Each structure stands twice: as structure tokens, then as C-alpha cells.
Amino acid sequence: MATALVIDDNRETADCLCEMLRLYGVEAQATYSPRAAFHILSRNTPRIIFVDINMPGVTGFDVISFVQRDPRLEAIPVVVVTSDDQAETAQLVREAGAFDLVIKPVTVEIIEKILKDAQIIR
Structure with missing residues (x-):
């Protein structure tokens, strides 16, 4: 089973995203602290x-x-989820090397597309 880590200081958002991932058979773990994520x-x-x-x-x-x-982690796709829809934020996210950018609110259709693009599901 594929696994996902969801990092968001907003518990409701993180938990909702985990539930959406589970709909696609992804075992999702949420953490509400980026320090705990490390x-x-x-x-x-x-x-x-x-x-x-x-x-x-x-x-x-x-x-x-x-x-x-981290050589062990570097191939993992990182998807940025934010409510910040500014063009400069999108540019910074691309420059940082994120796999994708999602503007909140997140939908199951968006999750499905990302999981397919990342070859997590077919």
C-alpha cells in the first residue's frame, strides 16, 4: 500500500486530506507540526x-x-497545498522544486490527478 505524509498546522485540513487519500487506497499519516515531520x-x-x-x-x-x-527522500514528490493563490507564490514553489501546487480547497478530483501524475495510482 502506498503511503503519504500530510503536513499542515491546520488539523481539519490535514485530517480531511488524509481521508481523501484513503479513498484511493493510500495510507496517510498527518502531522500538524513541520518539526515533527522532520x-x-x-x-x-x-x-x-x-x-x-x-x-x-x-x-x-x-x-x-x-x-x-536527503538522498533517501529526494525522489519523493512534494505537493504544496496552500490558500495563497498569488502568482509569485506559484513561481517560488516551482523554483523550490515542488512536484505540484494545489490551491485550497482541495477536492478528491485534484487528489486523484496528483496521485496519477505521481504514479501512485493508475
Whole structure:
């Protein structure tokens, strides 16, 4: 079974995203702290990561950088999930090397497309 890590300081958003992932047979784990995500990633290798960009203390950009610096994690697609729909944010996300950018609210159709694009599901 494919696994996903969802990182968002908003519990409702993270839990909802996990439920959507489970609809596609993906075992999803949520963490509401990006610092805790670093600990989880030091022990686990999910097939895909979803991360909010604007979180207190550690941003989604920090998470992307952490993943890209670790040879064990660098091939994992990181999907940025944010309510920030500014063009400059989209540009920064692309430059950071994220796999995809999703503007909230997230729908099951968007999740399905991302999982197919990342070859997590067919």
C-alpha cells in the first residue's frame, strides 16, 4: 500500500486530506507540526508528501529543502497545498522544486490527478 505524509498546522485540513487519500487506497499519516515531520521523515519514507506552505516557525519551503537534501527522500514528490493563490507564490514553489501546487480547497478530483501524475495510482 502506498503511503503519504500530510503536513499542515491546520488539523481539519490535514485530517480531511488524509481521508481523501484513503479513498484511493493510500495510507496517510498527518502531522500538524513541520518539526515533527522532520522526525517522521528520518524514520519513514512515504511515497508522496503534501505540505502547507505557510506554517509557524518552519515553512513548506523548509520541508521541501529538507527532503531534497536527503538522498533517501529526494525522489519523493512534494505537493504544496496552500490558500495563497498569488502568482509569485506559484513561481517560488516551482523554483523550490515542488512536484505540484494545489490551491485550497482541495477536492478528491485534484487528489486523484496528483496521485496519477505521481504514479501512485493508475
